[in-house]
Amino acid sequence: MSIPWLLRIVSGKQKGPAAALVRVGLWSLTPIYRFAVWFRNRQFDTGSRDITSVDAKVISIGNLTTGGTGKTPMVVWVSQLLQRNNLSVGIVSRGYGSRDDQTPNDEALELLSRLPAVPHVQNPDRVAAARSCIEKHSVDAIVLDDGFQHRRIGRDLDIVLIDASNPFGFGNVLPRGLLREPISSLKRADIVVVTRCDRVEADMVLATRRRIAAETSAPIVLARTTANSLFQHKNSEATTTDEPTEIPIAKAHSGRWFAFSAIGNPESFEASLAELQLDVLGSIRFRDHHHFDDGDLRKIVVAAKQAGADRLVCTHKDLVKISRESIGDRPVFALKIDFEIFEGQEEIEQAILDLFATLKALE
Incomplete structure (x- = not known):
């Protein structure tokens, strides 16, 4: 069963008796999942499961749904805010999709390229990872990537991201929908950030805000993504292509592009390319966190040639895994995505920096 087909099933786009039968099956499993989530949260809420604090401020960035909601750009944004305010920061994540315990996954590689001075510790045991990061790097803050459901580690601020283009996972928890836990869990959030507001009409953003406000009194922040250029991986050795390292979108319109991705929300990436009016043929x-092998790269090049494309485009997360400036005779570029908070920026900045008021007073 492929992921795209399953998404068509849960969204209701896939029609026919077989699709209806699968939806019934998924419905039958949903109460089991919902009970498991309720029981686990109840244990933390009542204190029957311990919440462990660490010796640094912990800022959790998470979501309610599976798939991409913009967590990595948010991690970058928060980390850079802390750096600008002379606070040392480390990142902790599970490391989902890595080849082994010693190899960073694609998200870690992307964060390394964007935040080279920020230590990043990956470990399924987030408490152990945070303690290791604090011990080795003496950080003031831990940014916990994808931490909303990982309740064992205490946090000082819970930031929850909601994707405006599919805010509530088709209205159902897994496996019938994409919600990792019910919408009512937003009551645990300290701040809710609605991402990708540029992907939908203003009335849909307003409807999402109202739905969130019905569940929590937490501040609601609005964010969007912008893309102004494409960039290429460069080896330390002499380059093998005449293409520039970075090209503005305006100059990219002359190319014939073929897109590939292995991310949680490929629709958003492809929508960005369409909005930029690139000639994508x-x-x-590929599945999220997919590791590209030589066979995959050959498949991409063959498909690009068959489509008549002379250039390849992917996401930053894909490019760091490939680590090359071309595949075959086709140069490969990544779309440079910038994250912008356009409503509520002052409020979220203040909430984050207030965590360190005592520390600043002691300096």
Whole structure:
């Protein structure tokens, strides 16, 4: 069962008796999942499961749904805010999709390229990871990537991201929908950030805000993504292509592009390319966190040639895994995405920096 097909099932786009039968099956499993989530949260709420504090401020960035909601750009944004205010920061994440315990996953590689001075510790045991980061790097703050459901580690601020283009996972928890836990869990959030507001009409953003406000009194912040250029991986050795390292979108319109991705929300990436009016002649999607092998790269090049494309475009997360400036004779670029908070920025900045008021007073 492929992921795209399953998404068509849960969204209701896939029609026919077989699709209806699968939806019934998923419905039958949903109460089991919902009970398991309720029981686990109840244990933490009542104190029957311990919440462990660490010797640094912990800022959790998470979401309610599976798939991409913009957590990595938010991690970058928070980390850079802390750096600008002379606070040392480390990142902790599970490391989902890594080849082994010693190899960073694609998200860690992307964060390394964007935040080279920020230590990043990956470990399924987030408490152990945070303690290791604090001990080795003496950080003031831990940014906990994808931490909303990982309740064993205490946090000082819970930031929850909601994707405006599919805010509530088709209205159902897993496996019938994409919600990792019910919408009512937003009551645990300290701040809710609605991402990708540029992907939908203003009335849909307003409806999402109202739905969130019905569950929590937490501040609601609005964010969007912008793309102004494409960039290329460069080896330390002499480059093998005449293409520049970075090209503005305006100059990219002359190319014939073929897109590929292995991310949680490929629709958003492809929508960005369409909005930028790039001449994209075809695309291939791989499973989130997929590790590209030589066979995959050959498949991409063959498909690009068949489509008549002379350039390849992917996401930053994909490019750091490939670590090359071309695949075959096709140069490969990544779309440079910038994250912008356009409503509520002052409020979220203040909430974050207030955590360190005592520390600043002692300096």
